[in-house]
Amino acid sequence: MRLYFGERDTPYEEARVVVLPVPYDLSLSFLPGARRGPEAILLASRELEPFLLELEVAPEEVGIYAAEPVPWVAGSAEESHALIREAALTHLRAGKFLVALGGDHSITHPLVQAHREVLGAFSLLHIDAHADLYPEWQGSVYSHASPFYRLLGEGFPLVQVGIRAMDQDSLALARAKGVALFPAHRLHREGLPLREILEALGERVYISLDFDALDPSVMPSVGTPLPGGLSYRQVVDLLEAVFREKEVVGMDFVELSPNGQFHAEMTAAQLVYHAIGLKGLQAGWLEARGL
Ligand SMILES: N=C(N)NCCCCNCCCN
Ligand SMILES: [Mn+2]
């Protein structure tokens, strides 16, 4: 019996949401450890209050099933990504809403490919400190610094929020390809431009959240922390606006690298659980009862 994200033990057949641990982290470029991210989030999720006061719902009521972690092939990023794609396809073809937990950000590439194969077209909402638009990094096109370069090249419309690190070539590419870029410094100066972000997104959206989008003061357990990050409230307010107006087709949460600061793992688990609650409300699986 695997009780995560609430206190219900929902059988796979009844679950609407599958949480997919993807502990692959061989594409990291700096601090190691993201492979322990999924397990840390699942364990922290056991300490969450099942009822979410802010939404006045219990996200566990959508039926959440924690799948077995996706294995990887130590010597091959390509084969590892193929395993991730296949695992995602299995759950998507079973009609599940997928919430993937990384692992490094390279996992988003195969995850998004699987979502498009089963669900058709959608745009990407990428929340991160880093643009991850390098053609390759440290000799690998499968780097955690490259997933959105790959996905742009495969035709996905891209909206990036919270970015505070990208090189000149990435900025030129983003502008040339029509990426809707909302850097962190703009959010801090002007507040969240929610209407602009929503207008830049299509009707169907895949959300990829790199936990280093949050400020290190809030989220110190990531592999490449940078100052000037987003607050927890800014991220929640962004997610709430997107779920309120868009059809979210899938999500991944990546780059948590546990380093003994349990508040970070609780933050990660709470954010994932909140997002599941938002999906439940959007999809009509949940109704806010009111206090
Ligand atoms: N977490 C990430 N996506 N990191 C991206 C790696 C790019 C490092 N730029 C800094 C280069 C320093 N020489
Ligand atoms: Mn990233």
Ligand SMILES: [Mn+2]
């Ligand atoms: Mn990042």
